[in-house]
Every structure is written in C-alpha cells, then in structure tokens.
Amino acid sequence: MSRPTLNDIARQLGYSKNTISLALRGSPQIPLATRERVKAAADRLGYRPNAVVSQLMAQLRSARTSRLQATLALVNANLDRNAFKAHPTVPIYVEGCESRAASLGYDFDRFWMHDPDLTAERWLRILGTRGIKGIVLVGLMDTNHLPAHLQRVWERLPCVITGVRTRDPALSYSCVDHYNLALIAFERALALGYRRPGLVLDDVIDALVERRFSAGYVTGQRALPRTQQVPVFGDVNSPRRAEAFRAWLDRHRPDVVFTLYNSVIGWLKAAGRRIPEDIGVIQLEWRASRPDIAGMNQHNRVTGEAAVDMVVSQIHRNEAGVQEFPRATLIGATWVDGPSVRRQEWPAPGPPGRRVGG
Secondary structure, three states: OOOOOHHHHHHHHOOOHHHHHHHHOOOOOOOHHHHHHHHHHHHHHOOOOOHHHHHHHHHHHHHOOOOOOEEEEEEEOOOOOOHHHHOOOHHHHHHHHHHHHHHOOEEEEEEEOOOOOOOHHHHHHHHHHOOEEEEEEEOOOOOOEOOHHHHHHHHHOOEEEEOOOOEOOOEEEEEEOHHHHHHHHHHHHHHOOOOOEEEEOOHHHHHHOOOHHHHHHHHHHOOOOHHHOOOOEOOOOOOOHHHHHHHHHHHHOOOEEEEOOOHHHHHHHHOOOOOOOOOEEEEOOOOOOOOOOEEEEOOHHHHHHHHHHHHHHHHHOOOOOEOOOOOEEEEOOEEEOOOOOOOOOOOOOOOOOOOOOO
16 A cells, blocks of 8 residues: 555545645744645554655755745844844854854844833734744843743743753753763763862852753762862852852862863962963863863854744744743764863872882
8 A cells, every 4th residue: 555645635525735734843934734734634544744755844944045934033132232243152052043043044133032112012013013923032041040030021922042951941952961961071081080079159059050061070080089089169248258169179179170261370379370281281171262161062052043044933833931841952062182281291190019118
C-alpha cells in the first residue's frame, strides 16, 4: 500500500495542495480551524512527510531572496535604558538577535521593559498596531522575575528570554550552559596541573542562574582530595570585599581562580600575587577586549541567534509566551587560552619508601 500524499489529503478535503502544505507547516496564512481540520485528516490517513523532500524544500525557501515577513519586538530587559549599547555583554546578544532575524526576513522594533510610560494595555496596543508577532527579551541581569503588571503581554504573544531562566512567569529561554561551562573550566585547570582551584563569584549572580556555576565547580572538585577543595568566595559586593578576599586567599591558598570580574585581578595584585607566576586566573566569561586573560567563551551571539529561532518557531506554531512546558536551548562554551594561566610543573615523586627532607 502506497503512503498517503498531500494530494490525497487535498482530494479528501477539497483544498489545494498548497493549502494543505501550508496548513501542515502551521502557517498563519491558513485559519486555525482549517489547520486543525487538515492535521486531523493527515493523522487519520496516516500521512508522514518525506524527510528528504522536506529538507530540499526548506533549502529552496531559504535560498530565495529574503523579504520582510513580520516585525519582532527586541526588548531591553536591563535596568539601564542604554544597555543595548553601554553594557559589556548585552550588545553581543543583540548582535546575534538582529543578524538571525535579518536572515529569516524579520525586522525588529526596540523597547525598554522598564519604560514607566508603557502599561500592559499600551504595550498590547503598540504591538498590535505595528503588527509585531513575537518578543525577544535581552539583558535580564539582576532578577529572574518579570514585571507582574506586564503579565498579559507575555501571555498574548510568543516570547523568549536570553541569558537566564525566568520564573513567574517561566518562559522559554536560550543561554549558555553555566553548569557545563564551570565544569569544563575546572577540568582545564586540572589538565594544566593546578591543584587547588578556587571560585570567586557573587552569590546573587550564582542564584540568578540557579547555582549552576557553583554546581559545576563543586562537581569538578569531586576529582580532588577533600584537603584540596576550596570553598567559594561569594562576598564580591561586600564593603570590605578586598580584605575578605585576601583573608580567603591566605587561608585556602588557591593556585588558580575562576571569576567573572576583572576587579579580582586588582585584588590579587594588591595581595602581592603575580599572575600567572603565583596564581592563575580564568574568566568564566571570556571577552575579546581582554585577550590576556584565559577563559570560557560563552558565545552570547549564538545565544541571541537561538532566541530568534525559538520565537519564530513559536510564531509558526501559534504559541504564546507562557507555556505549560517552557523550552530551553543551552549553548556550549569553549575554552580560550591566554597568558593568565600556565602549565604547572611538579617534581617527580621519589622512590617508594624513601623519605624526602630528612
């Protein structure tokens, strides 16, 4: 028995083959009731798309001259109105979002989430008037909760967050895999011969990413004897942080530190530690502006690209931002070498049973 085709569904329902194809792809050009009727008929007939043909058609569609399909909202979720230009990392997310949107034929209108003049009613009126189909939020750095008074906005339109997982509401998101990033950094340090890695990280930031940074660090420590495991230094923003850091340094004697902050380098120098002669430094968010510091490239541009892919997918499936099962896209970080670390050389152990040093 031959497998059912689009023509079979079209003949049974009295629609054109093109209508059937668009309906099965969830195109908003086809009314929802029609799409549901076509889907039911396809299921009843046992229709399954040909993967090879589907791939070829997707390539043909992408090869055509891109034209504007719709407008998306790119929302600055940072407390700083100018974060899209002034923040150290947010502009990289934005670059990825805009590049991917343009390649898919979408344009962006920009908004600031904390604009006091934008109520939920005005948001929805503006988005509707401008024909905006979906929302990408970038720059959420201080909390993983969105403003409660804008709840109706997220419920109405497809919406994706970059950088963090949100709660109340929980939206689909794309971000670096913080756990894997910290674990890989730890394993790199061990491969270089470091024996007492330490983590310097603001507890607020770690909590924002649901402690995935410290979880990867603690998992890495399991490869070490308990006597070589160094507790996290989390008092990064306390008034006496430099003094507290030096006390932590003297007490636990880490030979390499993982951190997000350039200020830690100054603290180390003030404590009389030379980099990398006395201690190594590994940035958990490597930046091209500091090639002298080894670290993990979080690929924030790719995170922005993934967010656009996700919101466009929601648009095609007619899904709103608040979903029963929010989805996540985790981006893998990669190691970038630098002169802030160096291979550690340890003396070979003496013959068995021989006492060293008298």
